[in-house]
Amino acid sequence: TQLLEQSPQFLSIQEGENLTVYCNSSSVFSSLQWYRQEPGEGPVLLVTVVTGGEVKKLKRLTFQFGDARKDSSLHITAAQPGDTGLYLCAGEGRGSTLGRLYFGRGTQLTVWP
Amino acid sequence: EPEVTQTPSHQVTQMGQEVILRCVPISNHLYFYWYRQILGQKVEFLVSFYNNEISEKSEIFDDQFSVERPDGSNFTLKIRSTKLEDSAMYFCASSYGTGGEQYFGPGTRLTVT
Numbered sequence: 001t002q003l004l005e006q007s008p009q010f011l012s013i014q015e016g017e018n019l020t021v022y023c024n025s026s027s028v029f030s031s032l033q034w035y036r037q038e039p040g041e042g043p044v045l046l047v048t049v050v051t052g053g054e055v056k057k058l059k060r061l062t063f064q065f066g067d068a069r070k071d072s073s074l075h076i077t078a079a080q081p082g083d084t085g086l087y088l089c090a091g092e093g094r095g096s097t098l099g100r101l102y103f104g105r106g107t108q109l110t111v112w113p
Numbered sequence: 114e115p116e117v118t119q120t121p122s123h124q125v126t127q128m129g130q131e132v133i134l135r136c137v138p139i140s141n142h143l144y145f146y147w148y149r150q151i152l153g154q155k156v157e158f159l160v161s162f163y164n165n166e167i168s169e170k171s172e173i174f175d176d177q178f179s180v181e182r183p184d185g186s187n188f189t190l191k192i193r194s195t196k197l198e199d200s201a202m203y204f205c206a207s208s209y210g211t212g213g214e215q216y217f218g219p220g221t222r223l224t225v226t
Contacts, residue, residue, distance in 0.1 A: 031212055042117075042204050042217035043156065050212065088156065092212070099144060099211040100169055103156040 002027035004091055006104035013079055014112050021074045021087055021107045029091030030098060032065055032072045037086045037106070046087075079111045115139040117218035119205050125224045126195055134190045134221045136205030145188045146206040146215060147180065149173070156204065162188065195225045 004025045013019055023032070031050045035043035047056050049065035049072065056063045060083075062075040072089055086108050090101040118137045126132050138145050147159040161168040162180055170178075179191045188207075192199055202222050206215040 033215065035217075040202075040220075040222070042219045045214065045216055048212075048214050090156070097169060099146070099161050099163075099208070100158045100171075101146075101148070101156075101215060102158070105155045 002029070002091060002093060002097075002102045004089055004102055004104035006087075006089055006107050008107060009105065010108050010110075012110045012112070015080055016078055017111075019076050019079055019109070021076075021109070023072045023074075023089035023091075023104055025070050025091060027091070027102075028069050028094065029102075030069075030094045031092045032069070033090045033092070033101065034063055034072070034074055035088040035090060037088055039086075043088055043090075076109075079109075081111045081113050084109060084111050115141075117205055117207055117216055119203075119218040119221050121221060122219065123222045123224070125226065128197060128225055129194050132192050132195055132223065134192075134203050134205075134223070136188045136190075136218055137186050138188055138205065138207030139216060140186070142207035142209050142216075144168075144208045144211065144215075145180075145182070146208075147190045148204045148206060148217075149201040150204065150220075151201045159190075159203075192223075195223075197225050199223060200225045 034046045037043045047063045052067045052069045054065045060077045086106045088106045090103045093100045145162040150156045160170045202220040205218045208215045
């Protein structure tokens with residue numbers, strides 16, 4: 001089983017602050033996805049990173065895949081209340097488990113106005 | 114924008130009964146998945162399906178579970194004899210290929226009493 005550890009589990013900040021969420025594993029993944037999930041709904045795909053060291057930007061969100069493809073980070077600049085939600089990382093397996101996503105437990109972000 | 118749809122949104126059933134959860138994946142996608150999320154826990158992979166057969170299944174996906182693509186649009190998950198511990202959100206996902214980019218449906222909340 002390939003485990004993904006996300007930290008912090010909870011994050012509560014004021015509007016305008018910057019934050020970073022981490023996703024770590026001892027396993028190598030073929031790709032890594034970040035999702036956002038609202039209560040009672042399905043995960044919504046934010047980004048997929050595939051290449052070690054890859055950086056992708058989505059407006060105020062910056063995603064990075066570690067050089068060894070074992071870890072990833074999500075950085076939000078100038079957080080807004082609309083960023084509040086559960087952020088999940090999911091690593092895709094390799095070889096016989098290609099296509100299978102292994103999810104972390106998520107980081108619950110709350111941004112206060 | 115194309116999306117994955119799932120029905121019903123909520124299913125209540127008695128222990129021992131059979132349930133069928135239905136999904137309509139994104140139309141040009143070739144890979145289909147089922148995941149589940151027990152309340153308060155992480156999203157877990159159940160099964161992947163490609164070219165009308167199971168590609169991979171997890172240890173959760175025992176003989177009580179089966180999947181089918183009965184026509185060109187639907188993808189179903191059947192639980193033959195439900196148990197209390199099957200109570201969870203079940204998510205269908207689809208992708209065009211392997212390598213990330215899995216899109217999730219809104220989920221079916223299954224409650225087994």
